[in-house]
Amino acid sequence: MRWSQAFIPTLRETPADAEVVSHQLLLRAGMIRQLASGIYSFLPLAWRVMQKIMAIIREEMNRIGGQEFHLPALHPAELWRESGRWEIMGENMFRLRDRRGSDLCLGMTHEEVFTAIARHELRSYKQLPQVWYQIQTKFRDEPRPRSGVLRVREFIMKDAYTFDLDWEGLDRAYRDQYEAYCRIFDRCGLKYLVVQASSGAMGGQESAEFMVLTDAGEDHIALCEECGYAANTEKATSRVSDVADADGLPAPEMFPTPGVRTIKDLEDFPGGAPADRQIKTLAYFLDDQFTLLLLRGDHELNEAKLAEATGATHIRPAHPEEIKAALGAYPGSIGAVGVTAYPILADFALRGRRNMVTGANRDDFHLRGVDVERDIRVTQWADLRLVKTGEGCPQCEGTLTIRKGLEIGHIFKLGTRYSESMGAYVLNQEGKAVPLVMGSYGIGVERVMAAAVELYHDEDGIIWPITIAPFQVLLVPVNMADEAQRAAAERLYADLLAANLEVLYDDRDERAGVKFKDADLIGIPIRVTIGPQKLARGQVEILRRRTRTVEDVALDTVVARVREIIEEETREVLAR
RNA sequence: CGGGACGUGGCGCAGCCUGGUUAGCGCGCUUGCUUGGGGUGCAAGAGGUCGCCGGUUCAAAUCCGGCCGUCCCGACCA
Known part of the structure; x- marks a missing residue:
């Protein structure tokens, strides 16, 4: 190509709206231009990069027996209603209606469509396994597009789906994909990490994310230098130091705490308690059910874990007025002692704790001498806590550090979540109908491009x-x-x-x-x-x-x- | 969705607070000359509904209201 005839509109100055390096440099290098928030055009230089990445992906997918498809981006609502995700996807899904009044959506991902093909066409175990993939545009109405091409509303994804007769087959397919992903990212020159991840709206049993460590990323990863433990904080656990509790009181005792509203207030209050001896009480609505969540005072709630523990899809904190109506007190003075009308979820770190302090459900009063298991009717124990830097590794004696990461790929063992809900069965050797055991695997193509820029650049430009x-x-x-x-x-x-x-x-x-x-x-x-x-x-x-x-x-x-x-x-x- | 900021030629900005005649500056662009190994210099040009709608006023880029758009910080995902 002759530059004099090429369209490479480089910029001397950095556009003011660009914050992260990949955004700045891709704009300045004349590679991308924004059309609207979270919607970008790829100019010729960027498209060449994208095509190189896609070529590598194709080679590696084909190497493990993948067959390339091209599915529609426009989907009938029926399909998504069958899997239950028409509701679950909520506002993140672009929805539209055709001239006859039928509901349609733009595909956020393609489990439904691939499963719909599989259930019509796959009848026998003899046709398995199948490895299907495509490289195609996805649409997600992100609440907040950001960081240039890193979080957008329309993007190109390589998505693959595997169909197996049994779990052993899925394990093999998952392993194949895992290895293919490693080869793909190796060949793209990225330095990445594989971390345990939460499955979120995909459902399924097990998943791993491929992460590039960069501050431009939005995920937080807990890492252990000692043993190599690596997990998204949505999923990560840690050892917390035990707190030795003194013997408490025969029963909780109320005491006045005027003006105390926060954990910190109560630490500073004469007769209060250190944070790790307080019970933090949060009030949430989980699918419209008012619920109390209990954590140690110095711990933070992880909503992803809450969702996973409860299966709830719509989670929001309760408003102060709702809390007052439910408990008789405003946030800052609420607690779970004596509460029987609502579910109470408690974090594992509170198990067996005694002589704790918590709100009394009366404004400006707290309770001391609370013995969690004696005084609170916990309906479910769960891991609800956000892991923090400096805590102990769950696998060894090491210490966790939290780093920021950019998710470039995610692989899931879906199991039978879609085949059962959508009726995708095959006959096994015994002639018995069994649900297909599925996996799904995604790579964000522009994220791979942007990650390379984040990783490899200097003050003069991209490398x-x-x-x-x-x-x-x-x-x-x-x-x-x-x-x-x-x-x-x-x-x-x-x-x-x-x-x-x-x-x-x-x-x-x-x-x-x-x-x-x-x-x-x-x-x-x-x-x-x-x-x-x-x-x-x-x-x-x-x-x-x-x-x-x-x-x-x-x-x-x-x-x-x-x-x-x-x-x-x-x-x-x-x-x- | 909660919080913060911004919207003035292609890009980066000033002007707005304290309304007043032709809306400025740098870069880029065009033409000519010049220069020729790290964004050369000189000269002459082109290019703007001041985001949109409404209001206040003799007069609005400037004040007020609404809307739209964009970015950033928090909860969501490739």
């Missing part, structure tokens, strides 16, 4: 891993007005193309500085520079964007040398 770079080589004559340079450049361009290399030829009549700045910005791994002095000696200069190392190469060996460097760079990418 693409060569495997996904929009071009492998950038050819830059320093001065197009110089006939010798132009002629050499044209010849080299033809040679590089003839060698089947991906070349961008900067034939613009710009000054060297402009070309070099743009070159650094768009981040092509190999730059071949043609300048007057070296050209007079029959040489050009090859610079590697990643290391900035420079070498002088004779004109007639450029193609061969570029080939070698591509191989070296590719090896380097795989070694990350």
